Amino acid sequence: MNGELSGYLHSFMEYMQVEKNFSTYTVRYYRQDLEDFFAFMSEQGIASLDEVVYPDGRLYLTKLYERQYSRASVARKISSIRSFFKFLLREHLVKENPFALLSQPKQHKRLPKFFYEDEMEQLFHACEGEDDLSARNRALLEILYATGIRVSECVNIQLQDIDFEFETIHVKGKGSKERIVLFGHFASNAVSDYMEHARKALMHGKERHPYLFVNARGGPLTENGVRYILNGIIKKAALTGKIHPHMLRHTFATHLLNHGADLRTVQDLLGHESLSSTQVYTHVTKEHLRQTYMSFHPRA
Structure with a gap:
């Protein structure tokens, strides 16, 4: 992971913990999801977040399905990346959110488990x-x-x-x-x-x-x-x-x-x-x- 990605990730994690007050577990999942996406960027030769475009998002979605992630996991990963780009856009660190229009897979709603x-x-x-x-x-x-x-x-x-x-x-x-x-x-x-x-x-x-x-x-x-x-x-x-x-x-x-x-x-x-x-x-x-x-x- 290059210095730019590392710095942006650190800023986003800080935002999640301090401003959003997300739990340790939620922040950990966000970090893992983003690190996975950064690995994909490296595989595709994408050096900067500004270079990521909508077709890259579509390709990443395909890769996730090829790795046989569940619909829920895919939806979470796409949501994490979308939130990350939204944060970067708010901070004027990128020019657009390439994941804004990427449709997430429909999930089968599971009924919550409860005790009688x-x-x-x-x-x-x-x-x-x-x-x-x-x-x-x-x-x-x-x-x-x-x-x-x-x-x-x-x-x-x-x-x-x-x-x-x-x-x-x-x-x-x-x-x-x-x-x-x-x-x-x-x-x-x-x-x-x-x-x-x-x-x-x-x-x-x-x-x-x-x-x-x-x-x-x-x-x-x-x-x-x-x-x-x-x-x-x-x-x-x-x-x-x-x-x-x-x-x-x-x-x-x-x-x-x-x-x-x-x-x-x-x-x-x-x-x-x-x-x-x-x-x-x-x-x-x-x-x-x-x-x-x-x-x-x-x-x-």
């Missing part, structure tokens, strides 16, 4: 215990299920962000956007118990930081730490497969809609900018209704 209510009860039952880590795990699971927040938002909750009187949390979301989320008395009780007893014990009187959730050594809990804890819970609950924190977000939205919540309210609670992002959950609830009908109606 009896499965959630199994997960909560798996968190029972008198030790400090069990109290922490209960509070973590209750907050994720009660609020539907992203794992990145969860690990960044600070003590000052929680209002027990109004049962709200001030959340810092994607793109530095902030919102207020609600939680109920189950989460309130679990978090209060954790804060009063377990959190202090886990910090061993040594750590000094404002983050709500801590690891076994008292430091702030990381996104990987949350994944590790949740997989431990699902294993203890004897449920099959692995749990991803986003499944609890999907579960939160699906259960609200199943119990009569309107789409706009769920959109606000999830922090979605577009209603179309929330509408996927209506397909989930309709599928749930269909399966229930087919299972229980005598003439289905």
Whole structure:
């Protein structure tokens, strides 16, 4: 990678992290996608980003399909490159965005995976215990299920962000956007118990930081730490497969809609900018209704 590409990539990564406030994982994928494209440029003898034109984008798209990437991966890679050129155009570093008109492959929409209510009860039952880590795990699971927040938002909750009187949390979301989320008395009780007893014990009187959730050594809990804890819970609950924190977000939205919540309210609670992002959950609830009908109606 030449000096120009390296400098532009560094500036874009900085923009993604600081201004857009994207997660470490998202930034890592963007970097990999762009480095792959830079390798393609080198293969084609393209020395500068200003030399990239629309046919190059079409050729790169063809190359991705030849390498048998899935539609979702191809769409993500093209989106990454398009965003990169958009940034460069905004900074007057290139004259045009050759990927602006490049059509992305249509993707098959997958219905979000979620837990049924009896499965959630199994997960909560798996968190029972008198030790400090069990109290922490209960509070973590209750907050994720009660609020539907992203794992990145969860690990960044600070003590000052929680209002027990109004049962709200001030959340810092994607793109530095902030919102207020609600939680109920189950989460309130679990978090209060954790804060009063377990959190202090886990910090061993040594750590000094404002983050709500801590690891076994008292430091702030990381996104990987949350994944590790949740997989431990699902294993203890004897449920099959692995749990991803986003499944609890999907579960939160699906259960609200199943119990009569309107789409706009769920959109606000999830922090979605577009209603179309929330509408996927209506397909989930309709599928749930269909399966229930087919299972229980005598003439289905």
